Amino acid sequence: MEPPIADRVPALEINGLYAAYHQEPVLEDVSLSLPQGQWTAIVGPNGGGKSSLLSVVVGSLPPLRGEVRIFGRPALAQRQRGRIAYMAQQERMEWDFPISVRDTVMTGRFGMMRRDPLWQRLLPRRWANPAHRQAVEEALDDVDMLDMARRPIGALSGGQKKRVMLARALAQQAPILLLDEPLAGVDPPSEALIMASLERQRRAGRTLIMVTHDLPGARAHADQVLLINRTVIGMGAPETMLSDSMLARLAIGVPPTADEERHVAA
Ligand SMILES: Nc1ncnc2c1ncn2[C@@H]1O[C@H](COP(=O)(O)OP(=O)(O)OP(=O)(O)O)[C@@H](O)[C@H]1O
Ligand SMILES: [Mg+2]
Structure with missing residues (x-):
């Protein structure tokens, strides 16, 4: 049994x-606290450390110092419990590898399959726990890629690949979704599909943490904006954080002094 998550504890600290x-x-000296069930946009310049911050959270960049807690508990154990799904900025995937769209999304379930009872893991894939296949079908449907599920992943356009990588993260059914520029290089119809899918995730109570350079999108969708340039420059409501003076600071x-911050908030 999974231990329950207390309501008020931050999703990420x-x-x-x-x-x-x-x-x-x-x-350098990054401290932050992101509430559960909300959509946080992370905004900052190229090379400002946004992707590196997500790498620390998913465990691929070990910190020199400092503490990362997920739902109030140490990050490692929470990652192992599958509490975090991650869509990387640049998939270092070999797209020519002969694997179908559906099987690509199934790789999002592999961590969970390891926790299945041994006898289930030994079954041929088609008899395996149907929850895995159902999660994959739902995720493919959510990004409107069911029709292309049997295609080789290499035979998709850039925007379609992005939708598949989002489906892979969704198939994990994790309470926290970390998304690194999910809209980069995506055309308006695919962008609308991805944003609608993310809105559904938020409505389902998931915590969304999304790196983006799309400021109008962040204004329209995010509950709060975190400004990062090596350190935290600010964190708060989109209209305050995306003001001209805060963006100049970014x-x-x-970071602004306490006096300047009062001025921005006024
Ligand atoms: N694997 C790596 N090895 C060495 N340096 C790296 C590596 N990844 C990132 N860096 C450096 O760390 C700094 C922060 O990079 P990071 O990718 O976190 O920035 P970012 O805010 O995500 O930028 P962008 O908006 O371009 O994606 C940059 O100076 C970058 O060159
Ligand atoms: Mg980046």
Whole structure:
């Protein structure tokens, strides 16, 4: 049995986080707290450390210092419980690999299959726990890709591949979705489909944490915006965080003083 998640505990909490690649710092003294069930847009300049922040949360970039807690508990155990689904910015996937769209989405379930009883894991795939197949079909339907489920993944357009990678994250049915620029390079119809799917996820009570360069989209959909440029420049309502003065602060990478913050909020 999964331990229940207390209502008020933050979905993601980070305290005093430092991270670097080969001694080159990318994140410095990052502290934040994101509430459950809300949509947070992460905005910042190229190279500002947004993807690195998500890498720390999913465990692929070990922090030098600091603490990451998910639903109030240490991140490692929560990742192992499948509490976080992740759609990376650049899939380092070999698209020419001969695997179908449906099987690509099924890879989102592999972590959970490892937790199935041994006898179920030994069954041929078509007799395996039907919950896995159902989650995959629902996720494909959600991004309108059921018709293309049997195609090789390499035979899709860029926007269709993005929808499949979103379906793979959705198939995990995790309470937190981390999405790194899910709309980059996507045409307006695919963008509308992806945003509608994400709105459904929020309505279902999931926590969405989405890196984006689309400021009008963040204004329209996000409950709050987190500004990142090596450190946290600000966190609050979209209209406050996406004001000209905050965006100027974001560009130079210096958080406003308390006085300036009062001015922005006024
Ligand atoms: N694997 C890596 N090895 C070395 N340096 C890296 C690596 N990944 C990122 N960096 C560096 O870390 C810094 C932050 O990169 P990151 O990808 O986190 O930025 P970002 O905010 O996601 O940018 P973008 O908007 O371009 O996606 C950059 O200077 C980048 O060159
Ligand atoms: Mg990035």
